[in-house]
Amino acid sequence: VNSTSVQVTRLLPVAIDRVFDAWSRAELIARWFVVDPTWSCRATNDFRVGGAYRIEMDRGDGTIFVAFGEYLEIERPHRLSFTWSSAIPPIRGSVVRIDLMSVGAATELRLTHERLPDTDEGRAHTIGWEGSLTNLERYLTLNAPA
């Protein structure tokens, strides 16, 4: 794991199928994606490879966080990956991979979020308002008129 990706590991005390369901069924995603009970969350998904998903979190203070993308791999119950884009912070085309492994009656979950905008490669996938923020700083520096 280098600085362009994030990895988080959890041991969850339930069977692997239930963890996989929590990631694949929109009504369940909407339940755990909110961190504060005062937020409301809506999730929709077309759970197949190439299908789209969208998660909207309304924080109730005018901030609506939207994440969206499409499924890249679905291998029940061990592997799931999808693209991840959000408007704020501006991320486009990053990839989230979920690896699940049974450990006795529990399940180990490993989440890897790759191609984040902290590197040049990641920045190349970063978007902004009206698409104008794409790599804007770099663009501004490199393409300044003489």
Next chain:
Amino acid sequence: MSVTAAKLDRIFRALANAPRREILRRVAAERRTVAELAEHFDMSLAAVAKHVHVLVAADLLDYEREGRVHWCRLKPKALDPVLASVEDIRTFWDARLDQLESLLTTEATERPAVPRRRKRNR
């Protein structure tokens, strides 16, 4: 890194305008005067000054006066606030996985998915 929603709104609003993006592009490599910018855009000094003001308010542009001349320059790291740091993303997922764990654990006590192992006497 934590940036307020209001600050992000100012940055995005400032960028959601083609002439202002062009101003940023032109002041990125070297400082330019408001008069030079006005000449390029075929805009009045007042109109350019308005755009410059929006960019300064969004913290994207540095503005200096030398006598009667007004210089503009792209602020270093001006766009960093809108880019997520790896730490932000980690915090984001940590919080979500906490919720996932609590959802799964609560449901496990309500409706056990894995039957408890019972000792049986034979």
